[in-house]
Amino acid sequence: MAPLFVLDPRLLAAAGDRRVAFLFASLRALDDDLARLGGHLIVRRGDPATVVPALAGELGAREVVVTEDFGPYGRERDERVARALGRVGLHAVGTPYAVAPGALRTAGGGAYQVFGAFYRAWQRHGWGPPVVCDLNGVAWHGAPGEPVPADLPAAPRLLGFPAGEHAARARLERFVADALDEYQALRDLPGVAGTSGLSPYLKFGAIHPRTVLAELGEAHDRFGRELAWREFYAAVLFADPQSARRAVHPQLAGLAGPGEIAHLEAWKAGETGYPIIDAGMRQLASEGFMHNRVRMLVASFLVKDLHHDWRVGARHFMEHLVDGDLASNQHNWQWVAGTGHDAAPYFRIFNPTTQAERFDPDGRYVRRYVEALAQVPARVVHEPWRALAATRYPPPIVDHHEERERTVGAYRALRAKASRRS
Helix, strand or coil, rough: CCCEEECHHHHHCCCCCHHHHHHHHHHHCCCCHHHHHCCCCEEECCCCHHHHHHHHHHHHCCEEEEEECCCHHHHHHHHHHHHHCCCCEEEEEEECCCCCCCCCCCCCCCCCHHHHHHHHHHHHHCCCCEEEEECCCCCCCCCCCCCCCCCCCCCCCCCCCCCCCCHHHHHHHHHHHHHHHHHHCCCCCCCCCCCCCCCCHCCCCCCCCCHHHHHHHHHHHHHHHHHHHHHHHHHHHHHHHHCCCCCCCHCCCCCCCCHHHHHHHHHHHHHCCHHHHHHHHHHHHCCCCCHHHHHHHHHHHHHHHCCCCCCHHHHHHHCCCCCCCCHHHHHHHHHHHCCCCCCCCCCCCCCCHHHHHHHCCCCCCHHHHHHHCCCCHHHHCCCCCHHHHHHHCCCCCCCCCHHHHHHHHHHHHHHHHHHHHC
16 A cells, blocks of 8 residues: 555645645644554655656556545546556545435435435435544555645644644544533534534544544434535535536626725725624634634625625635635535525625624623724623724724615615516
8 A cells, every 4th residue: 555645736726825734734644643554655746647647657556546526626637647547547435425425316316406405315315334444464655755744834823723633533522522412502602612623624534524423423413414514515516516616596696796895805804893703804814714603794794795796705715714615615605695505595684793792792702803802891892883992993894784775675676687587
């Protein structure tokens, strides 16, 4: 066996510094694990369609085995690798999901368009137990390669996410022991540790969803629905690769905009004057992560209060998120924008202040990331313009109620236009 990881320049260029740094840390952890078994991770850089056949030729390999990739680029890349290998077969095995994308079909043979129906089919289909591999006694084959890359010189810190399988399993065990029982009650509260924090490990394959589901056991319904959302969006992307870049419902594609560039920059910098929005964007900038409820709020604010296209926000998230996953990221943005599969209606517009008062009632989350509000009384922490102590904090850049009416008006106009055409 000769374990190989190819540093694909195309993928590295598309990932933000944090994801690249986490990838490198994960490779070092994997290499350490292999070393304890007498093996070594071969790392080479270049186009996989060139690198993989070259190594196969050096080692006289009879076959090359990869985990099947269901993403648009991964599928195209693996087809090129298979052609380049020629008689040396490329065998795609397994899946990074509990249920492989494309495995679930509607009664008419199509892909599921609505999550509820997909989730019921996902549960009925079920999944096997995680595979246990005994690598003791394996014959390892080495070959020249470059060292596993060190940290990027300018990479931001990866707060709270030590890399590798052991770290992933330890996080899962803590989540099951400490937070699973209260997950439904705490999952939407960004100020408390109520979520699993497993998304970076799932993204990079440090832990498999079947391992997570096996650990959850009979309690899998409490958290399994979140894994199913991840698998729903992977299936959506598999069936419609263009949905990563194009609105699923094109009649709403031009609803947002044109937004002001100054507003976009204020959103990116966490200086909108809405504390929950700014806390989320500052968490993203400082940690490469954001609580899921807050992701939804900042996305809604960008699209429906600031009137920017969802792809602008999706691109910014992918540049900064350590757990940035194309299927989940793009389709969650489309959910918020109202343009995607099983989307929230476009007239569902989240009020950042009332949402903050409901899910961060004492302002714990806001205080953690917005230094200027650390001493503001709880009764005004989500409306700091009411407090003299918050003069260092910017006023709201837009009036939410006015922008909501603008968005709803545009939505109604589009619907009326569509009705006239039909």
